[in-house]
Amino acid sequence: MGSDSPFLLAGVSLLSALHMGYLAQRVGRSRMTHKVLPPCVTGPPEFERTFRAHQNCVEFYPLFLVTMWTCGMFFSEETAAAGGLVYMIARQIYFTGYVRSSKKRLPGFYLTLAVFAALSLLASFGILRGVGHHYFHIHL
Amino acid sequence: MGSDSPFLLAGVSLLSALHMGYLAQRVGRSRMTHKVLPPCVTGPPEFERTFRAHQNCVEFYPLFLVTMWTCGMFFSEETAAAGGLVYMIARQIYFTGYVRSSKKRLPGFYLTLAVFAALSLLASFGILRGVGHHYFHIHL
């Protein structure tokens, strides 16, 4: 690998994958606590909230990877990596809140959406600038 | 970033991530319309179809990213990006159809499979050509 490799994006991606593994483990522990045996996914409300909190993180994870990497490759690696760290914190707040009550999932969820909005906007700007430069010789 | 960066693949990936976000929002709106409160995922048939339509898109999304990027990196970026746009249209037809009735999910689903088949075949050809070139000095 050259010295210009995206170490920060790779590092944050790996950390986020480990974080997702940790959340999966939390669902496993909740199964034991509430005696919900696989393949069953219904049970006491706290288990169901824990299960759905993880599912929501699973649904959004590839979207996060796409927006962080496009932002990092076409706008700024440092900004994207910082956004990725905030995303992980947002998901942790969301998960912990959702386990307690459905309503407490909202602050973490809004922070998640804010990170997506920021990463997507910066990535769009970077890609459009690149396309303009490469295909239309417009220099911003 | 160099001027040979995969702008088209990045652009279509970002668009597809935003499209997935839009489909997630459709599930959220369906929750409100049918009064299905999180973490519950069962309810009136239309809600359940909307929920499953989104889940199917979630299940296939990483497969789409892998096939589009390998096709784009090892066969042709323009072809892969065009395939990616058709994929998004296919998923939208699938989702809209599935919300109406289970049977109406099929045309969009078959188009989805066709895009997967095309992207996978071209990607396989490109990778095998590259491996032959790089490891066995076979030039096609």
Next chain:
Amino acid sequence: MGSDSPFLLAGVSLLSALHMGYLAQRVGRSRMTHKVLPPCVTGPPEFERTFRAHQNCVEFYPLFLVTMWTCGMFFSEETAAAGGLVYMIARQIYFTGYVRSSKKRLPGFYLTLAVFAALSLLASFGILRGVGHHYFHIHL
């Protein structure tokens, strides 16, 4: 594409995407065998185990891609690609076992976790070495 392109990682990624497509097809066939019509996801125990086995593979798939690619880009492409092949075998053992009984999912699941642990550790080492080299001029 240059001749130093990650053909092995791309090839294993494409194979793993096709494998995931095969597992999705197994769920579809199980729907037909057990007469569980979409969007329904509950039914006879064997169907529910098949459905959950696939869902678990879906949940872990992006984590697999992140750990394999970071290991491959920052530690060793050959090692990561070999790990990726073992991962696919582990998931197949898991899936086949889970379809038979909930308990039989465990050997494949533990092998899956072992591959994750190995890929993550090697990727972490590679990224930290790269960061040390690039940002702090430490050469290992």
